[in-house]
Amino acid sequence: MQSEHDPREREGEATLSSQPVAIVGAGPGLGLAVARRFGREGADVALIARTPAKLDRLAAELARDQVAAAGFPADIGEPDQLTTALAAARERFGDPGVLVFNPSVTVEGKPSEVAHDDLVQAFRVGVASLLVAVKAVLPAMRSAGQGTVLVTGSGLALRPFPPMAAIAVAKAGVRSLALSLAAELAPVGIHVATVTIQGVMGRGTDFDPEVIAEEYWRLYQQPRDAWESEVRFTGGHR
Numbered sequence: 001m002q003s004e005h006d007p008r009e010r011e012g013e014a015t016l017s018s019q020p021v022a023i024v025g026a027g028p029g030l031g032l033a034v035a036r037r038f039g040r041e042g043a044d045v046a047l048i049a050r051t052p053a054k055l056d057r058l059a060a061e062l063a064r065d066q067v068a069a070a071g072f073p074a075d076i077g078e079p080d081q082l083t084t085a086l087a088a089a090r091e092r093f094g095d096p097g098v099l100v101f102n103p104s105v106t107v108e109g110k111p112s113e114v115a116h117d118d119l120v121q122a123f124r125v126g127v128a129s130l131l132v133a134v135k136a137v138l139p140a141m142r143s144a145g146q147g148t149v150l151v152t153g154s155g156l157a158l159r160p161f162p163p164m165a166a167i168a169v170a171k172a173g174v175r176s177l178a179l180s181l182a183a184e185l186a187p188v189g190i191h192v193a194t195v196t197i198q199g200v201m202g203r204g205t206d207f208d209p210e211v212i213a214e215e216y217w218r219l220y221q222q223p224r225d226a227w228e229s230e231v232r233f234t235g236g237h238r
Contacts, residue, residue, distance in 0.1 A: 020046060022137065023045065023046065027049065029201055030212060031100075032062070033209035035069060036067060038216075043067075048073075050075050052071065079132045101149065101152065109163065119166045127174045145189045147189070149185075150192075150194075153178070154171040154198075178192055179230065191219070194231075195216060211236060
């Protein structure tokens, strides 16, 4: 059911129930929480990640919450696989009105220790794949004159931590790209924003995924004249 407070509904635009949500980098933490939050409002949810069995488990969990969801396996770092998965999601649910970019990259090591290939892979998955995903959904969003792209960021983009150098580089890169996309696409009605999470997520903490998911929903609901391009989440409050 569409929220009675959704500004898009008040303006006579498409409701969320007609705007599927595609989550690139769906997982059991924040990805699931965001899927559940948007699904409560009537959205169909396309889940994109590498492992089919994991996607099946997530879709089954969402089904128990009466959220229509399906998984579309892809190695997010491979452009052809990601675009194919998004095309399959579009075939199943229709053009996404909301794209959530939420991949996780696990590369440890100080700058002097990180292998070249690991740094490149972190950039491919954590940054370049955002551009691939946006280009895949952008034509339909441009045609509709509206759309939302929400990016999961990290405080590492603002304050690097040497033992996680590759991830910090990726998070700085994706933040920069998201802010650039926000500036480019706002004039054509597409809201791009990043949620910069300045802490370690964990259930029952100030960085509970369910709490953070509310920020994604809040950004989606913002009227055009109040769009934010970045939220810095510091633990239960902004």
